[in-house]
Amino acid sequence: MPQSIPKLRxxxxxxxxxxxxxxxxxxxxxxxxxxxxxxxxxPHVGTTYWLELGEDSADEYGAVEGADYELIEHDGTYRDxxxxxxxxxxxxxxxxxxxxxxxxxxxxxxxxxxxxxxxxTQDRARRSNTGQNTLKYDPDAEIKPGMNLWNDGxxxxxxxxxxxxTMPGIVVLIARGKEVQALDGAGNPIPKTKTWRVEGHKxxxxxxxxxxxxxxxxxxxYVVGARxxxxxxxxEGKPLRVPxxxxxxxxxxxxxxxxxxxxQPTPQLVGDLAQPLIEKVEKTSKEEGLVGLKKLWKxxxxxxxxxxxxxxxxxxxxxxxAAALANPPKLDDPTSDxxxxxxxxxxxxxxxxxxxxxxxxxxxx
Numbered sequence: 112m113p114q115s116i117p118k119l120r121x122x123x124x125x126x127x128x129x130x131x132x133x134x135x136x137x138x139x140x141x142x143x144x145x146x147x148x149x150x151x152x153x154p155h156v157g158t159t160y161w162l163e164l165g166e167d168s169a170d171e172y173g174a175v176e177g178a179d180y181e182l183i184e185h186d187g188t189y190r191d192x193x194x195x196x197x198x199x200x201x202x203x204x205x206x207x208x209x210x211x212x213x214x215x216x217x218x219x220x221x222x223x224x225x226x227x228x229x230x231x232t233q234d235r236a237r238r239s240n241t242g243q244n245t246l247k248y249d250p251d252a253e254i255k256p257g258m259n260l261w262n263d264g265x266x267x268x269x270x271x272x273x274x275x276x277t278m279p280g281i282v283v284l285i286a287r288g289k290e291v292q293a294l295d296g297a298g299n300p301i302p303k304t305k306t307w308r309v310e311g312h313k314x315x316x317x318x319x320x321x322x323x324x325x326x327x328x329x330x331x332x333y334v335v336g337a338r339x340x341x342x343x344x345x346x347e348g349k350p351l352r353v354p355x356x357x358x359x360x361x362x363x364x365x366x367x368x369x370x371x372x373x374x375q376p377t378p379q380l381v382g383d384l385a386q387p388l389i390e391k392v393e394k395t396s397k398e399e400g401l402v403g404l405k406k407l408w409k410x411x412x413x414x415x416x417x418x419x420x421x422x423x424x425x426x427x428x429x430x431x432x433a434a435a436l437a438n439p440p441k442l443d444d445p446t447s448d449x450x451x452x453x454x455x456x457x458x459x460x461x462x463x464x465x466x467x468x469x470x471x472x473x474x475x476x
Contacts, residue, residue, distance in 0.1 A: 128341070128367045130213050130281045131320035133358065134221075136288035136309045141325040143285045144168050145175060147217045150358035152177030155370055156281065157212035160199050164192070165223030180217065189227070189267060196274050203280035212370055214280035222287040222310035225268060232256045232264040268312045276318060281362065286311050288324060321366065324350060332356035341367040385421040389428045396432035404429050404436075 135143050144166070151159035152175075159180035163169040169182055183199070185191045196216075203214035218224070236242050236256035245252045275282045286309050293304035307324075309315060316322055321337040333350035334342065342365045344351045353361070362368050388411065395403040411417065411425050 128339070128369065129320070130279065130368055131362060131366060132275050132278075132282040132284065132318065133362070134284055134286060134309070134315060134319035134322045135325065135358075136286040136323070137325035138289060138327045139287070141327045141329075143325050144172055144219055146325070146356070146358055147219065147283050147285060148172040148175040148178040148180070150283065151180040151215065151217070153359045153363075155212065155359060155363050156215050157206055158202075159215040159217060160202075161217045161219070162192070162195065162199075163219055164221075165226070166219050169219065180215075189231070192224070193270065193274075196271060200274045200278050203278045207279040214278075215283065216275070216278065216280065217283045217285070218275075219285040220287060221284045221315065224271065225311045228264040228267055232260045235260050235263075265312065269314075272314070272318045281368075283358065284315075284319070286315065321361065323356075323361065325356075330355065334361075337366070339366050341365070383421055384417055385424040388417075388421075388425045392425065392428045392432055396436065401433060401436055404433055 135147065137143055147161075150156070151161075160183055161169050161180045162183045162185070172178060173180070173182075183195045185195050199214065199216050203216070206212070206214050233254070233256055236254045237246065242254045245254060275284065288307060288309045290305050291308045293301040293306040295301055316336070321339065321342070322335040324333045324335055326333070331352050331354045333352055334344050335350040337344050342361075353365070392404070392407065395407050399406075408426065408429055411422055411429075414422075417425070
């Protein structure tokens with residue numbers, strides 16, 4: 112039986128200017144954090160949430176005249192940080208639906224978030240079998256992470272960017288920028304040539320709606336690029352200089368954003384519907400056990416939006432979780448991770464008890 116052709120769905124553009132994701136980068140002590148704190152007191156914005164990552168100035172900058180923001184608490188792990196970002200994303204959607212002033216999220220800094228992912232990638236490379244075998248013979252050896260590990264780090268970065276790009280509010284992402292030695296395609300220095308580098312993932316500038324640079328000792332700021340019909344930035348030559356710069360001036364005057372005019376939300380792009388539901392399966396297994404999995408099994412089977420292949424993949428994940436719940440690992444299993452850790456700890460303890468000159472005190476005389 113031939114498959115029916117889907118019905119075409121269209122709408123006219125609203126011409127509404129979206130709230131921006133502002134990349135605010137520049138030299139150290141250039142005023143980036145101060146400007147973000149000052150913006151939190153703007154009468155055009157609602158609640159400002161401040162996510163401090165690897166910096167230590169958010170408490171002090173609460174004393175900036177007019178500053179009004181809430182500090183987000185987290186434990187420093189990627190999972191907890193992303194959980195808090197997702198919570199702000201949800202709050203911004205609620206505020207937008209209620210017609211309230213836009214929620215603002217300040218992240219200080221995006222450079223430190225990327226550094227965390229780089230360190231995580233390098234640590235995983237050192238922990239790998241290949242890395243451990245190399246370090247066994249040379250503890251100072253250089254361990255280069257494979258492409259699969261870098262892809263994992265990039266995926267975590269892109270997940271953050273997804274929430275920032277689709278948030279129906281204003282995002283100010285602070286990053287470090289500086290002038291560095293220019294390199295050629297082979298990675299060799301180009302004599303007498305400098306270039307500017309922003310510390311972060313290479314796609315950061317693409318994700319930002321507007322890119323602003325602040326320099327130390329300069330009362331101006333420079334707009335490097337902007338995705339805007341109203342704010343015209345030269346494509347060639349020097350960035351656009353903005354005297355007496357403020358984020359409020361940039362967003363609500365130069366870019367033309369309005370308080371209660373948020374455009375239609377952009378749907379998330381997913382390869383299929385299975386992956387988010389597989390993640391739900393894992394969460395349900397941990398929180399509700401077999402009872403929750405049985406309910407989800409029925410729900411998935413009745414979901415007409417899922418293809419047969421997607422249902423098969425989701426139910427296979429359910430079967431794996433159900434089998435793990437029905438047959439938990441035994442505490443005395445010598446092949447379990449816990450048993451291996453206990454054995455390693457015991458061996459280390461024995462090593463410490465040995466005589467430093469090599470004599471084993473437990474050996475027979």
